[in-house]
Amino acid sequence: MxxxxxxxxxxxxxxxxxxxxxxxxxxxxxxxxxxxxxxxxxxxxxxxxxxxxxxxxxxxxxxxxxxxxxxxxxxxxxxxxxxxxxxxxxxxxxxxxxxxxxxxxxxxxxxxxxxxxxxxxxxxxxxxxxxxxxxxxxxxxxxxxxxxxxxxxxxxxxxxxxxxxxxxxxxxxxxxxxxxxxxxxxxxGRPLERAPALDDLVLRYLAAFGPATAADLQKWSGLSRLGPVLTRLASRLVAFRDEHGRVLHDLPEAPRPDPDTPAPVRLLAPFDNLLLSHADRTRVLPEEYRGRVMTQNGIVLGTLLVDGLVAGTWRLTGGQEVAVRPFTALRPADEQAARAEAQRVLDFAGGGGTVRFEPVDGER
Known part of the structure; x- marks a missing residue:
């Protein structure tokens, strides 16, 4: 495998x-x-x-x-x-x-x-x-x-x-x-579906969030005991292991790009499901940053992605300012890209306003 x-x-x-x-x-x-x-x-x-x-x-x-x-x-x-x-x-x-x-x-x-x-x-x-x-x-x-x-x-x-x-x-x-x-x-003006298929839910999850373990699927949905569903679907899926030996399930034709594929800088929304849909979030959220993104009172902040990983947080205030807070110093090209993404948010919110980079911890 x-x-x-x-x-x-x-x-x-x-x-x-x-x-x-x-x-x-x-x-x-x-x-x-x-x-x-x-x-x-x-x-x-x-x-x-x-x-x-x-x-x-x-x-x-x-x-x-x-x-x-x-x-x-x-x-x-x-x-x-x-x-x-x-x-x-x-x-x-x-x-x-x-x-x-x-x-x-x-x-x-x-x-x-x-x-x-x-x-x-x-x-x-x-x-x-x-x-x-x-x-x-x-x-x-x-x-x-x-x-x-x-x-x-x-x-x-x-x-x-x-x-x-x-x-x-x-x-x-x-x-x-x-x-x-x-x-x-x-x-x-319509009734709920009488007999929706749980199998379809699992396949849809893998299409958007895979490859994934049974624990990942359960984390995303909140449902339990989904292992038997994955077993039933095994002939329609492919299996891998992660670096910890856990079995990952996936759709055969789903994209699995080369790991060296460039990942552009992005600003993820607060509460984005990219961060909430796996039991192991480290594929995008380094564990050392988890507590800075997910607060004790259940808030999930907007996050800055650099090279495919969370590297900071950001917020839009009153439609007039985007404040970006990197966790570590950014390369000039990444800061320029983050600034462009922040300006894109301001334009979406109605134009005007300013982009502000908050100092990295220890640089005040």
Missing amino acids: NVLTGRQLGRALLARQHLLARTGREPAELIHHLGGLQAQAVPQPPYLGLLSRIDGFTPERLTALLEQRAAVRIALQRGTIHLVTAEDCLTLRPLLQPVLDRALRSTYGARLAGLDLDALGAEARALVEAEPRTFQQLGALLAATRPDRDPAALAQAARCLLPLVQVPPRGIWDRSGPAAHTTAEAWL
Whole structure:
């Protein structure tokens, strides 16, 4: 079984994520390919995630998808909010229901003990389909008939029991709004898929994030016990090992570029799934930098990629400034490329503004 180095894995991942070369694909097509974009923070991450991957991308192209109900924001992988196409919402939500069930039991189980969850779900569905509600509003309404229960726990139970989408203007670039919810069925006018195939989910993950281990797949999705699925798919896959001896699964025809393929400087969006979709993130995120990118309170900062690896962080503030903070001194060519990427973000945000490089630690 051939061994793939960390650099080979990194180049394969960047190629599949369109971070070696930007694509001209339509936003909806790329969102589908990526299995969605993490979108719990609003509104920047999905927009900036597409900007880093698509030539000529403008905010209006994603805003139109949200307003036309061709894309939605809904809790999916790992129980977190993702922006996905309407079709993927109807397919992925049933497949990932076990993730939401587990979250409900582990976080709110004691506060919901003895509660008729079927009745709660039916009442919550009627309330949000009558008009979109925030969780604060929904919890208060559900608690009116259950005065001995915690309204926040009731609202979160509804979030796990029902496929709740956040309706615009929530998540719209330069607008946003309160996180008001209705059901996917009501918003899209179609039912959830009755019997989506877990095999398809696994193959799609490998197309966008492979080669990968079973643990990687489980980290991305939040699902458990996926080893048997990979075993069932073995005749359609190829296998490798990484430098630690772990078995990697992949699609035979998926790109695995030469490890010496140049990787251009890129600015990754905050919460980019490139950093969140493997149990072993070191193919793109050196372990020594992990704590500087992923904070203790669950924030994942925007990151600077140099030669295919995280080499710093960045942030867009008020649409007027991009501040880049390298972890080590950059070569002049890499700093120039990072400055060009930062200017590209400013142009996307409306033009004007400044690019500022913060000093490397120890250089103040």
